[in-house]
Amino acid sequence: MASNRPAPEAPFIPAQRETETFGYGDHRTDEGPWEEWNPTEDSVRPVRGRHRVAKQRGGLARSSTVLGVGVIAAVGAGGMASAHTGKPPVSLSMPDLPSVGSLFDDSSASDAARATTPTLSKVGVTSADSDRSGNAGEALRNRIMAQAEQQQSKADSKATAAALADAEKQSAAAAAKAQKEAAAKAAAAKEKAEAAAKKKAEEERLAALAKEYKLPVVSYTITGTFGQPGSMWSSGYHTGLDFAAPTGTLIKAIHSGTITQAGWAGAYGYRTVLTLDDGTELWFCHQSSIGVSVGQKVSTGDVIGRVGATGNVTGPHLHLEVHPNGQATGIDPAPWLRDKGLNP
Structure with missing residues (x-):
């Protein structure tokens, strides 16, 4: 059996050896x-x-x-x-x-x-490269841990700052509330003090007026009040304040002023009108006698007449009316007397 022809061998030519070797100290x-x-x-x-x-x-x-x-x-x-x-x-x-x-x-x-x-x-x-790689990994790990700690520190700082801000806010709110309560208490105390001072001043004023104003009779009983309804009064209601007292009881001037009327007045019987300096007219009605004349100046406490039962009456008493500025319709005499420091 025929075989393959062998391949020709290439001639051997020695090559120039390089001066440097690959990875070894000398030639191999x-x-x-x-x-x-x-x-x-x-x-x-x-x-x-x-x-x-x-x-x-x-x-x-x-x-x-x-x-x-x-x-x-x-x-x-x-x-x-x-x-x-x-x-x-x-x-x-x-x-x-x-x-x-x-x-x-x-x-x-x-x-x-x-x-x-x-x-x-x-x-x-080499082993040195392995060590450097390990050191690089350790350095990277340390850097990551440092960054994590820094971020955690920042988060803790923010939380602390938020807590401090919240505490300051609560403290400010508490301070504002306390200040408001203190202001309210101070205002209440001031109002109370002002009320007390006002009351004291009013008492002093009334005490001073009491020296200038006097009740028309000393011993009496209130038998009729202002506004009391009844058919016996032409207006349909009582227009004054009645001081019941025995006939002949002295009637005194409530305040200083001028006598502007003195005489018979129909249903009012014998009546005396005392006009004060502010224009207020005081009517003293149903007198048994009149002790002053028109134009006469009187002072507080001067006798101007006596209690009687003249005119439209059911018994002896003094009928007192108050007409501010001389107006025809009178007002309730009781509050007016109390305003002058008198308690009828």
Whole structure:
């Protein structure tokens, strides 16, 4: 049976060894130099049946390709790490491989070697880099914790400020309430004091007036009041205040003034009109006798007549009427007398 034609071997040309090595302190014989293999159409096209490509020296051609890819990946990883961490690039080192060509060996020894070979993701990573990565993580954690503590401190400060503001607001409200209550108490006390002062002043005024005003009779009984209804009065109601007393009881001037009328007045019987300085007229009616004349000046307490039963009466009494400013219709004499400090 015919076999495939073997591929021609490329001539071996020693290469100039580089002055620098990759990852080791000196030159290693298993790193090359190697010859460059440039396959052609004749060398790779199969003739008939099964075929295979002859191994190059120790299979180092394919190993160099794989090694180049690993170097590029390692260098790229180192660059990305440097760009990510912002640190200066670190030198890369390759692991101590027993035989690069053994990576393509079909034997179980190659499998064992591959199992013990470090992965490219760990190529060039030193313990110092691991420490720096751990320190960076710890620094990031510390920075996050510091930020969290700062935010918590700000939140606590805001809560404290809010509590202080609320306390100040409550204190201001309490102070305003206390001030309002104090003002109300002060106003009430002032009003009470003013009322007391007013009452005292009124008492003093009435005491002084009592010296100027006197009741018309000393011993008497009130038998008729102002406004009392009855058919015996032409107006339909009583128009004055009746002081019942025995006939002949002295009638005195309530206040100083001038006698403007003195004589018979029909239903009023004998009547005397005393006009005060403010124009108020005092009518003294039903007298048994008159003791003054028109135009006469009298003072408080002067006798002007005597109690009788003349005119339209049912018994002896003094009928007193008060007419402010001389008006025809009189007012209730009782309040007027009390205003003068007299209590009929």
